[in-house]
Amino acid sequence: MLNSLKGLGVTLKTMLRKPVTAQYPKEHLPVNRRYMGFPALTWDFQVQEPYCVGCMVCIRNCPTQCMTATLKDNPLHKEGKSTRRKIVDIFEVNLGRCILCEICVEVCNFDAIVMSHEHELSKYERNGNRVDLQALLEMGKQYQEDTGWEPEQAAAPKEGVQA
Amino acid sequence: MSGDLTTTRPLDTLELMINMGPQHPSTHGVFRMVVWVDGERIVNMEPYIGYLHRGSEKLSEGELYNQVITLFDRLDYVSNFNNELTFCMAIEKLMGVQVPERAQYIRVIMCELNRIASHLLFYGTFGLDVGAMTPIMYGFRDRERIQSIFEAVSGARLMHNYFRVGGLRQDVPSDFRERMERLLPQLEQGVEECDQLLSYNEVFLARTRSIGVLTKEEAIAYGASGPVLRASGVPEDVRVSEPYSVYDRFDFNVPVGKKGDCWDRYYVRVEEMRESLKIIRQVLAQLPDGPIMAAGVRRIIRPPRGEVYVRTENPRGDFGVFLVSDGTDKPYRVKIRPPSFLNLQAMQAMMRNAYVADVVVILGSVDIVLGEVDR
Amino acid sequence: MSLAATVLVPLLGLLALFTFLSAVVLSLVWIERKFLGRIQMRLGPMRVGPFGLLQPVADAVKLVTKEDVMPFGANRALFWVAPLAMFIPAFMVWVTIPFARDWVIRNLELGLFYVVAVSVLSIVGLVMAGWSSANKYAVLGALRAAAGLISYEIPVVMVALAVAMLAGSLNLVEIVERQAPIYAVVAPLGALLLLFSGLAETGRTPFDIYHAESEVAGGPYIEYSGAHWAVFYLAEYVSTFALGVLISLLFLGGWRGPWLPPVLWLLIKAYAVILVIFWMRGTFPRLRIDQLMSLGWKVLVPLSFANILIAGVQLYYRWPWWALTLMSVALIVAVSFEVYRRVVLAGGKPEVELVPARELRRKVPVREEFKTTKVSSEGQQG
Numbered sequence: 001m002l003n004s005l006k007g008l009g010v011t012l013k014t015m016l017r018k019p020v021t022a023q024y025p026k027e028h029l030p031v032n033r034r035y036m037g038f039p040a041l042t043w044d045f046q047v048q049e050p051y052c053v054g055c056m057v058c059i060r061n062c063p064t065q066c067m068t069a070t071l072k073d074n075p076l077h078k079e080g081k082s083t084r085r086k087i088v089d090i091f092e093v094n095l096g097r098c099i100l101c102e103i104c105v106e107v108c109n110f111d112a113i114v115m116s117h118e119h120e121l122s123k124y125e126r127n128g129n130r131v132d133l134q135a136l137l138e139m140g141k142q143y144q145e146d147t148g149w150e151p152e153q154a155a156a157p158k159e160g161v162q163a
Numbered sequence: 164m165s166g167d168l169t170t171t172r173p174l175d176t177l178e179l180m181i182n183m184g185p186q187h188p189s190t191h192g193v194f195r196m197v198v199w200v201d202g203e204r205i206v207n208m209e210p211y212i213g214y215l216h217r218g219s220e221k222l223s224e225g226e227l228y229n230q231v232i233t234l235f236d237r238l239d240y241v242s243n244f245n246n247e248l249t250f251c252m253a254i255e256k257l258m259g260v261q262v263p264e265r266a267q268y269i270r271v272i273m274c275e276l277n278r279i280a281s282h283l284l285f286y287g288t289f290g291l292d293v294g295a296m297t298p299i300m301y302g303f304r305d306r307e308r309i310q311s312i313f314e315a316v317s318g319a320r321l322m323h324n325y326f327r328v329g330g331l332r333q334d335v336p337s338d339f340r341e342r343m344e345r346l347l348p349q350l351e352q353g354v355e356e357c358d359q360l361l362s363y364n365e366v367f368l369a370r371t372r373s374i375g376v377l378t379k380e381e382a383i384a385y386g387a388s389g390p391v392l393r394a395s396g397v398p399e400d401v402r403v404s405e406p407y408s409v410y411d412r413f414d415f416n417v418p419v420g421k422k423g424d425c426w427d428r429y430y431v432r433v434e435e436m437r438e439s440l441k442i443i444r445q446v447l448a449q450l451p452d453g454p455i456m457a458a459g460v461r462r463i464i465r466p467p468r469g470e471v472y473v474r475t476e477n478p479r480g481d482f483g484v485f486l487v488s489d490g491t492d493k494p495y496r497v498k499i500r501p502p503s504f505l506n507l508q509a510m511q512a513m514m515r516n517a518y519v520a521d522v523v524v525i526l527g528s529v530d531i532v533l534g535e536v537d538r
Numbered sequence: 539m540s541l542a543a544t545v546l547v548p549l550l551g552l553l554a555l556f557t558f559l560s561a562v563v564l565s566l567v568w569i570e571r572k573f574l575g576r577i578q579m580r581l582g583p584m585r586v587g588p589f590g591l592l593q594p595v596a597d598a599v600k601l602v603t604k605e606d607v608m609p610f611g612a613n614r615a616l617f618w619v620a621p622l623a624m625f626i627p628a629f630m631v632w633v634t635i636p637f638a639r640d641w642v643i644r645n646l647e648l649g650l651f652y653v654v655a656v657s658v659l660s661i662v663g664l665v666m667a668g669w670s671s672a673n674k675y676a677v678l679g680a681l682r683a684a685a686g687l688i689s690y691e692i693p694v695v696m697v698a699l700a701v702a703m704l705a706g707s708l709n710l711v712e713i714v715e716r717q718a719p720i721y722a723v724v725a726p727l728g729a730l731l732l733l734f735s736g737l738a739e740t741g742r743t744p745f746d747i748y749h750a751e752s753e754v755a756g757g758p759y760i761e762y763s764g765a766h767w768a769v770f771y772l773a774e775y776v777s778t779f780a781l782g783v784l785i786s787l788l789f790l791g792g793w794r795g796p797w798l799p800p801v802l803w804l805l806i807k808a809y810a811v812i813l814v815i816f817w818m819r820g821t822f823p824r825l826r827i828d829q830l831m832s833l834g835w836k837v838l839v840p841l842s843f844a845n846i847l848i849a850g851v852q853l854y855y856r857w858p859w860w861a862l863t864l865m866s867v868a869l870i871v872a873v874s875f876e877v878y879r880r881v882v883l884a885g886g887k888p889e890v891e892l893v894p895a896r897e898l899r900r901k902v903p904v905r906e907e908f909k910t911t912k913v914s915s916e917g918q919q920g
Contacts, residue, residue, distance in 0.1 A: 100322065
């Protein structure tokens, strides 16, 4: 019977300790810096346009084919404000299909897509979590604001514009 | 039916067929057992699998190599790093890639942490199976801490997609070592608490000792591996017998059971958690600096033509990948050897003379993950 | 006037009792969830009301407003009657249980006998529920309940008998009054026996086999929903509370205690006993049906006879009360050791051998290709 008493002692000991759980909707546990939430598109604040040029490399590499995109001629490029000849026109991600694998981020040559910290996107409709370009950019801006995200590869063309 | 109550003819009795699963609270996922019982005794048991079949092997043939890694995450969804490692190692072996030291060490840390997380989950669910409701919370408390580390390192708590062919996606964050130093004592204390709460409890011993005995010969004959095989008294561990990655540089013990009953299978896992902690401490002490990605591995991987078989020690046993490449960017064939699937085959042998309540305990002690069984 | 005295007053008393018991059940649900939560390092209910105090009320409202579902093929009459058949005996027990010297609906001379006799009736409700649900799990659970509850009734009766011998009465009020040192000190063996067999009777861990959710998925309750399930729940908690009160009355001196009013003392003692029950629920796994039966018939029944025997010896030879204590403790220690020997040491000490990897590597030399981290280049051709 001694071991059972020891077990009772363990439960008594943990009872006197502080609980480890949190009151979820009231208090959110902070996510880590690298946390991979749903993908989002980043915003180039210097030119005021998305980084994404609609090259579709992420779409080809997505394991679940959860995104679609089209591109168009960039009006800002005609005005000489931007180095991007083409720019994304439609971008849609079905977040219900996304498996949060970060392959799209890895293959992107323009730092245009990031894994944001968004992860609470429940919707009432069946396809309610199909997100369009505007919403993706909003999520991206939020992420940029929260984490101070800086592009790595796209730095070079940006300087070219300023010069 | 004559209504004659004085008859000496024995009563006609029927075996009761019970359908346990796929929506039974203790079948660990969508597993179905059809059990024939005579009173509370098991007469026969038939397992039915396939409720979680997603065609992972076939799907792999249509995906790029990097995309296949995400599929491997979802095979055994409580030991994702170990699965990723196996697949990456298969391609690396085929391509002859030398993985940098630092990447190897980080891989070992992640795999061992994942082993502990997996065994903690086992501990919790096994506690539920025998009817104790506190172990699951203890297990999840510590598993949560491990997952927090996973999140910091790989960005995801469950489906990491962190290992790459030739190395890792990213290096570990700068505060990794401090966080590990904080985590390890917590884990050690947690494992100790788990052990004290359940392992030698008289009721628990009565429920698990000499239940579901799998002898050494049977375990080998059924192709069991991992803790199930070791609990039956076979000191076999792929990390020792065919060391992969850098496992031959660490000193640890292989827990081996004596009787092959449910308690041995349980306690082998508890001891394995302690050994994994030991390994992690050694890895942290030796962790070198350096690159985390092998040079010359391109984004689109095209291994040379050929076939390769790699096996590693999953938390559940000997996890193997047979990979055939035809030189393109997609695998020609991927065959997965899931340890849970083979361990499950030994269920019928363990069920001899069991009670209805034992079915649950035996199934729990085998610790299957249906994502891996059904693939 | 006489009609009012014979019908109305007891009815009002019963109504008050029912209200009181419902309140107690609500509090017990909250305490159980909170206590288990703290044991498991969780917060427990926090959302409804301060500290989740209104959670049981919310649960009750939810259960009452839920749809009552009856499975196809169920025996309609039995299915709907079963919850009542379980609840009424659980409630009837309270007729004679005193909360203080005068706080009792009917102080029966054979009170203890009545309590023991009525409480066993609730099995009928369980078996009815299990049989009428047209569900195999329910049948298994009901059979388990019938087997387990009946065999654990014997130790309860025997312990009650020993207490009656010590007190010289079956009247619960007198039993409380006559405890010189409380009987938990005089006869600890009896107290433990009553606790264990009471746990089995009320279906609490580690003896909760008849509704074990990991095996028979709720047993007799599996097909019930809504208000009928709530009645089962109520009955179960009322019996648990009855167990707590019974142990307090028989062994802990009932309402006797300094400073506080007597009712409060009884409640404190009963809640303390129930907390111990919840504590055990948070710690122990559950036994298997055959182990439950052998524990009942091979350990608890003989022990309860031995309990009567030592009580008789002590009374016959007019030994001081601590002689009984010593005998009880000796029996407890002996039986614990025997259980340890039988369960823990049966078939060798439970342990796992640790084989150092170094030794294994030496025994089975590692093949050359696995020795270093270098990767073999087989499969490169072609």
